[in-house]
Amino acid sequence: MRFHWTHKHAGLLTLILFALLLAEMVLSLGLGRFRLHTTEILRVLLHTRLWHAGGTFYDVPWVVVEIIRLPRILMVTLCGVGLALAGATMQGVFRNPLVGPDVVGVSQGASLGGVLAILLGWQPMGIVAMAFGFGLVGLLLAFVLARLAGRTSTLALVLSGIIIGSFFSSFLGLAQYYADPQTQLPGITYWLLGSFASATYQKVTIVAAATLLAGCGLLLLRWRINLFSLNETDAAMLGTNLERLRWIVIAFVVLLVASQVSVSGGVGWVGLIIPHLARMLVGPEHSKLLPASGFLGGIYLLTMDDLARSMASQEIPIGLLTGIVGAPVFAILFWKTQSKGWIHD
Amino acid sequence: MMSSKPNSFLQNTAELLSSLLLGLLCVAAIVVSAAPPTVRPPAREAAVFPAHRAVVLPVILSAYTTINGGSQNLLAVSNVAREWGSYGLLGKVYPGTERLPVVGRMIIPEPEQLLKVHPDALFVHKQQAEVLRKIGMPGLVEVNFMPRDARKSRQSLWQLVGRATMQGPRVMQLLNWDAAQRRQLAGQLGGIPAAHRPRVLLVHAGRGMWSVPGGYYAMGSSIEEAGGTNLAANFRLNGQINLEQIIALDPDILLLDPNVMMSPYASSHDVSPRDIYNMPECSVLRAVKERRVYELPQHSYTNDAIEDPLLLAWMAEIFHPELPRQLRGVYRAAYQQIYGFALSEDDIDRAIFFNENLPSAGYERFRRGAEQ
Amino acid sequence: MTDPVIAFKGLGHAYQPGDWVFRDYSAQVKRGEVFALLGPNGCGKTTLLKILLGAMKPLAGSVHQHVSVGFVPQIFQVSFDYTSLDMVLMGRARKIGLFSTPTQTDRDAAYAALERFGVADLAQRPFHELSGGQRQLVIFARAVVSEAELLLLDEPTSALDLRNQAMILDWITRLSRHDGLTVVFTTHNPQHALAVADNALLMLGQERYVCGTAREALSEDNLKALYCVDIRRVSIGYMGKQVETLVTVFAPGDDEITGREKKNASE
Known part of the structure; x- marks a missing residue:
């Protein structure tokens, strides 16, 4: 094993990753098209946080740090953590290292819900509610379809997820077709490509609440998730109530993915490649994998968003960046891991 | 041999700590956003008019x-x-x-x-x-x-x-001019019975693709106002249409919109009436047989300035050739009156795509010097 | 011999309605005994085992089984590179709280179990890199560490060479005698059943089965009915004792074998 040393020191590594994530969050406050001096950033932060001072629009550093960057950085970090946790959990539960959160129809459902809300002209909370609702509907439909096929195996679920996902994607296309190209289409397209540009504290609250419940829930269940990766009969013998636990775990995953999609649109690849990287670092055992994966996801998405908002003079949709970086990385991982002989049931 | 047992204490602590840390991060985020910083209204009045920047x-x-x-x-x-x-x-x-x-x-x-x-x-x-x-x-x-x-x-x-x-007075001038143009057109078209309204289809033509702007597109009502019947009036969608569907609609007049940049289904303005006449598959269209395919004059996407009355004047003469030949005069007067700008004859030719439209029936009427 | 660990009555199952895999099976497995399930391919051994595990619901009949079960599946595949230690620790699932991870006690127990099966040096090796025999031992360790009272083994010797087969049989006997575990296993080798099982169930057909002590059930006639092959029971001297064993008579080219099948079919 090439990464054996890191496997053995997984705990230390996880803490280092968290420290890196915190450091990157602080650094990101200073990044952006509008140049700000470190002292200015500190002044703004201390001023606002310690004395609860409001600001006016004419205090430009204040607006940039407190209103534009801080909520965005918080949101990106939490979304990255959530997506990577969701991905690592799904790969465990579906016993397939090549799946991501979009295999069970959640992402597509959530996207469709969000786009419908935009078409109906609803406000941000409406978009969040619709995305979450449709994400759940997507998952439930996939489950019902898998049951109708008379199979409860995870393969059947993944296949139904693909069917439901494609179905929803078609409606997504139709929704774009109906959209007013003057006012709605640019917004929809931009949202579908993923963007954290519209971060607000309200959205941060939504994502943070979801992550607190589902993310920490998954981290607490970290060791149990190992059992799902065993043969179904085998796993059933080892622990009690695995079936009920499976539902809870999947509900957590939906909550994480839907909350992310509803605030920032489609951001692909994070849930797929980050668990792989984390597995190379700390090994496949989920009580080590989940925390490392989550923090690594935060680091990755924050890096991508920093690039998205400061690389060019115009915002680059982050979904494009994660795809451009993610697909080749995944191709390499796929090629490397295939030679290691993962066994699929 | 690897029989040494790794110390699990650090591992377990780190794992426990990590869920705690993530929890803290979430709670911190919630605390920060629970009391979001408020933007005090700026000291000066929000919008300062007239705008200088x-x-x-x-x-x-x-x-x-x-x-x-x-x-x-x-x-x-x-x-x-x-x-x-x-x-x-x-x-x-x-x-x-x-x-x-x-x-x-x-x-x-x-x-x-x-x-x-x-x-x-x-x-x-x-x-x-x-x-x-x-x-x-x-x-x-x-x-x-x-x-x-x-x-x-x-x-x-x-x-x-x-x-x-x-610029209130300027806006009044524009509004009055716009209303006057429409009034004049309505007067000219007043006596035309519904049966004489040509059936018109406006399409975006791109490389091998046709698309019809749906109800959202402002131009639909202009066709009606200029004395035509908009065949796409009931189209809800902004999207593709195939030749067979165009044949079924059987338009008297086919209008090509040069503004295809906003249409996701056609890529660029590179199809002129001449191209349509040269397409063998289009020869079955009545509008092609009767040479009544026209490219609309230049206009912006939302016709937010003075384009609309000018387009109306152009359409009216295309739809009803019996009307007096006055389009070039209308263009010159509009630019003179609104912008104080003297259009050259070449400017007008370019704006109404004179050369591109020349193979089409009746476009000779727009030749410079042919006005009445 | 005390109360039965497993008791089933009138048990039957069918995947297609009316097409019974087996039907009306009744038997008991007593505490501490080794129980063998025998039958030709496709007779429903694994189905029966799954029903006994509680992983499947039978179509007819009832099963009483109220002890903690350890299961050793026939083909063991994992999707991730878990180490052997990770695999064994998963056996402690019932002892580990919903939100916690293995404690030092769990780890000590896992190491002890690995050591007992002589594979402690494989603890940090990825499970899927092990040989078939090594994997089987790690899974035995996992079953032991779960402190199950009943072990269900699905063809534990099928993919192993003779040396490993002997080792597994040895462990089955030891787990039953020393640890007081009840062991139920399926096998294609009646010789193994005779060597280690106290009782055996022979699945002869849909509604035909033989259940009894291994010595009685594994008679030459029953085995002939089961496999359509001549199997002789012989007694040989081994280490100063008389040991009964089975010898299968393979007679290639003898029309009797295929002929017998025809006779069976016409019955």
Whole structure:
């Protein structure tokens, strides 16, 4: 094993990753098209946080740090953590290292819900509610379809997820077709490509609440998730109530993915490649994998968003960046891991 | 042999700690956002008119320059606004428009960039303004399009721009001119019975693809106003149509819209009436047999300046050849009256695609010197 | 011999309605005994085992089984590179709280179990890199560490060489005698059943089965009915004792074998 040393020191590594994530969050406050001096950033932060001072629009550093960057950085970090946790959990539960959160129809459902809300002209909370609702509907439909096929195996679920996902994607296309190209289409397209540009504290609250419940829930269940990766009969013998636990775990995953999609649109690849990287670092055992994966996801998405908002003079949709970086990385991982002989049931 | 047992204490602590840390991070985020910093209203009045440092994001630059009398007082515009604002004759009238700095991709506002530019009036789509309202951006001028009623939409846009630039009289002049043009046209077309209205289909033609602008597109009602019947009046969708469907609709007149940039289904303006006549598969169309395929004169996407009455005049003469030949005069007078700009004969030829349309029936009437 | 660990009555199952895999089976497995399940391919051994595990619901009949079960599946595949130690620790699932991870006690127990099966040096090796025999031992360790009272083994010797087969049989006997575990296993080798099982169930057909002590059930006639092959029971001297074993008579080219099948079919 090439990464054996890191496997053995997984705990230390996880803490280092968290420290890196915190450091990157602080650094990101200073990044952006509008140049700000470190002292200015500190002044703004201390001023606002310690004395609860409001600001006016004419205090430009204040607006940039407190209103534009801080909520965005918080949101990106939490979304990255959530997506990577969701991905690592799904790969465990579906016993397939090549799946991501979009295999069970959640992402597509959530996207469709969000786009419908935009078409109906609803406000941000409406978009969040619709995305979450449709994400759940997507998952439930996939489950019902898998049951109708008379199979409860995870393969059947993944296949139904693909069917439901494609179905929803078609409606997504139709929704774009109906959209007013003057006012709605640019917004929809931009949202579908993923963007954290519209971060607000309200959205941060939504994502943070979801992550607190589902993310920490998954981290607490970290060791149990190992059992799902065993043969179904085998796993059933080892622990009690695995079936009920499976539902809870999947509900957590939906909550994480839907909350992310509803605030920032489609951001692909994070849930797929980050668990792989984390597995190379700390090994496949989920009580080590989940925390490392989550923090690594935060680091990755924050890096991508920093690039998205400061690389060019115009915002680059982050979904494009994660795809451009993610697909080749995944191709390499796929090629490397295939030679290691993962066994699929 | 690997029989040494790794110490699990650090591992277990780290694992427990990590869920705790993530929990803390979430709680911190919730605490931070539970009491979001409030933006105090700025000391000065939010919007200061007339705007001296304006930024225009929506595709309404023609209206702005027309009312403002040029591109002065503009700091920056979005790329699409500039593209349409400098298109066609208006680009000649206000050559400065083409050199305006660009801020923002499409019409989506980007707060940090806008803060850097710091406009005193920021024209933005109502649907896109949320992010700016949130940061307390002063001087927001929110543009609201009512796609179902293009004319009313245009009038309220002019009034909005007029307030921001404090050019009320100019707006009145435009409104009166617009109304006068329409009145005159209505008088000319008054006696035409419904049976004599040609059945018209407006299409975007791209490389091997046809698309029909649906109900959202303002041009549909213009066809009716110019004495035609819009075959796409009941089309809800903005989208592709195939030749067989066009044959089934059997239009008397096929209008090609040069503005295909906004249509996702056709890529560029590279199909002229001549090309249509040369397509063997199109020869079955009645409009082709009767040579009644025309390319619309240059116009901007929303016809936010004076294009609409000019297009109406053009359409009326195309639909009803019995009307007097006056289009070139209408163009010259409009630009003289509104912009104080003397159009050359070449300008008009280019604007009405004279050469491109020449193979089509009756286009000779628009030849320079052929006016009545 | 005390109360039964497993008792089933009138047990039957069918995947297609009316097409019974087996039907009306009744038997008991007593505490501490080794119980062998024998039958030709496709007779429903694994189905029966799954029903006994509680992983499947039978179509007819009832099963009483109220002890903690350890299961050793026939083919063991994992999707991830878990180490052997990770695999064994998963056996402690019932002892580890919903939100916690293995404690030092769990780890000590896992190491002890690995050591007992002589594979402690494989603890940090990825499970899927092990040989078939090593994997089987790790899974035995996992079953032991779960402190199950009943072990169900699905063809534990099928993919192993003779040395490993002997080792597994040895462990089955030891787990039953020393640890007091009840062991139920399926096998294709009646010789193994005779060597280690106290009782055996022979699945002869849909509604035909033989259940009894291994010595009685594994008679030459029953085995002939089961496999359509001549199997002789012989007694040989081994280490100063008389040991009974089975010898299968493979007679290639003898029309009797195929002929017998025809006779069976016409019955």
